Amino acid sequence: MEIHQIPKVPLGEHRYERRYTKPGVHPYETVKWDFRDATITDHKGQVIFEQKKVEVPAFWSQTATNIVASKYFRGRLGTTERESSVRHLLDRVAKTITRWGVKGRYFQDEEEAQSFEAELTHILLHQLAAFNSPVWFNVGVEEHPQCSACFINSVHDDMRSIMNLAVTEGMLFKYGSGTGSNLSSLRSSKEHLSTGGKASGPVSFMKGFDAFAGVIKSGGRTRRAAKMVILNVDHPDIVDFIWSKANEEKKAWALIDAGYDGSVDGEAYGSVFFQNANHSVRVTDDFMHAAMENKDWQTHYITNRKVADTFKAADLMRQMAEAAYICGDPGIQFDTTVNEWNPCSNTDRINASNPCSEYMFLDDSACNLASLNLMKFRTVEGEFDVDSFKHAVEIVITAQEILVDNASYPTPAIEKNSHDYRPLGMGYANLGALLMSLGIPYDSEKGRNYSAAISALMSGHAYAISSLIAKRLGPFRGYASNEKPFLNVIGMHRSHAYKIPRDDVPRDLVEAAAKSWDEALSLGERFGFRNAQIS
Incomplete structure (x- = not known):
């Protein structure tokens, strides 16, 4: 398609209009409602969650019913405070957001606010869209709720910063969010500390971060915490990082062969490290060209940037592929491309992502x-x-x-x-x-x-x-x-x-x-x- 000169957009006053709803008719009145039991069983057939007489739209599936009741209804099960209808959930979220919108001057008048609330309610009711889990967990429950699923946290090369990262991650997991960090700022296991000993290196600290993630269930629920750790391809510990998860996978295989439970929450995988995080290597265009041309690639010490080791870039690439074949990690993030598309490059570069890698932005940010x-x-x-x-x-x-x-x-x-x-x-x-x-x-x-x-x-x-x-x-x-x-x-x-x-x-x-x-x-x-x- 030919690119034309940018047209000037005519500027009428923007308003939030109704498309799906009509004034005087609540979205709830336009659908049929059912009462169902929400029941979830484990792989052995044992009931692990049950809530009876849950009110849901008739066109919602049983799976949707089970998820919304077990994950998103608030209040202790069996008490009068417990939500029991999708109406309760949608009202809690849509009305709270609209009230905040009025306070924040997003709407010109009451009519526009009412239109927005009705349209948002319809969209959520008819499953046209859904918010991330922390919104369902927390909006309308807390005065200032945690609403973001995705966080990127920085870490610096000192013990206080490393420990603060563990605390921050733990609080994020508690309220249902995930977090990613690039640990390349941490000195490698090949470098010395100011006290004279050798540094632990990022892979060692990753074990501690992983353990915390494993014991803190996300949002206080039964799902796992979501976590991403990233290391730049020029970090001296890059080979240890590449194989960290694959080596633990092999230990799990041995435990399974010895008779331990190999299910996702079984003893085998519960006994090894790095089961609560995604791992990704941050690669540059220079590295990719070196791999394609079978050239050398150098890693550099963090403290003085001197050359630590020299590898064949293609060999490092092959090791990433072999490790990923074993356990699915590490992934690869293309640092050069990411920063070419950085809209706030005058502020800082983009170093990391959230656990699923769809959010890439500045360190210490939320989405x-x-x-x-x-x-x-x-x-x-x-x-x-x-x-x-x-x-x-x-x-x-x-x-x-x-x-x-x-x-x-x-x-x-x-x-x-x-x-x-x-x-x-x-x-x-x-x-x-x-x-x-x-x-x-x-x-x-x-x-x-x-x-x-x-x-x-x-x-x-x-x-x-x-x-x-x-x-x-x-x-x-x-x-x-x-x-x-x-x-x-x-x-x-x-x-x-x-x-x-x-x-x-x-x-x-x-x-x-x-x-x-x-x-x-x-x-x-x-x-x-x-x-x-x-x-």
Whole structure:
């Protein structure tokens, strides 16, 4: 598609309008409700959770019923404070967010606030979208709840910082969140301490972090904590890091062969390290070129940056692949590419990610997530409902933005960066089901182009809405010092949106995707953006 000159977007006053609901008709009145028992059993058939007479929409599955009752209903089971209906849950979340929105001047009048609340309630009720778990856990329960699922924490090369990281991670796990850190700032096991002894190295400290994650259940629930540890490919302990999880996997195999329980929560895996974290190696373009050209690669001491060891880059790459074949880790993060797309590069570089690696931003930052259910935007004719999708993006991204100033954060640094940069994480779910329903192979150019168009539309429209919120409330505090790199990244997104092949994607979808980035750039040049990250 040819890139045209950026059109100036006509500026009527932006309002949150109704699309799914009607004034005077509550979303709850438009669906049939059922009472069901929510029961979950373990692999032995023993009941591990049960709540009777749970009220849910009739079209919700039993799986959805079990999840919402066991994970998200608040109050002690068997007491009058216990939530027993999806109405209770949605009211708690949607009404609280709307009340915060009114307080934060996101709406011009009561009518707009009522429209927003009704539309958000409909979206959640009909499973068009869902927030990350901490929102369901905590909003409407705590005065200043932890709302973000994703955190990136820094750590420095001193014992106090290392221990503080353990405390911070523990508190994040307690309230249902995950965290990632790049440990490359820690001196290696090959380097000396100021007291004369040898340093422990990051892999040793990882054992302690992993143990805490294993005993602190996320959100006080039965799911595991979520954690990511990252090491740069030029760190002296990189080989130990690459094999750390694979070696523990081999120990688990030996225990299983000896008769120990090999299930995910069994004795075998409960007896070995690194079962509570994802591991990733941070690689640069220089390293990748060295691997392709069979060149040497040097690691460098942390304290003085002198050369520690020399390896064949291809050999290190092979070791990563072999370790990942054994246990699935380490993954790889492409540092050069990540920082080319850093919208706040004047503030700092991006060093790390959250546990699942979809959130990459500055150290000591937080991100609340939401996912749109793509199957809900598939029409009966098999088309993608662009306008409905854009409307859902508008409502949900605004709700996520409202959460930022009303949430709590575990450290002063994360709190400051959250208010200064306001990063959000909008995504989608059910892509595989959507492509399958359309007869498009998942691993195909057509499938990738279709998903690229949806991704571009979602992100572009969300950035446009962020700019409209900035028009009303002002851009994020760090925008002025990052305006040039920020607009450059928005322009890069726009350029790539225009490169999506039109032959494989419905015309209205690919054109809407490109137009969304026209609007985002045009609005952003005038008003800036409310959020430093959007998706």
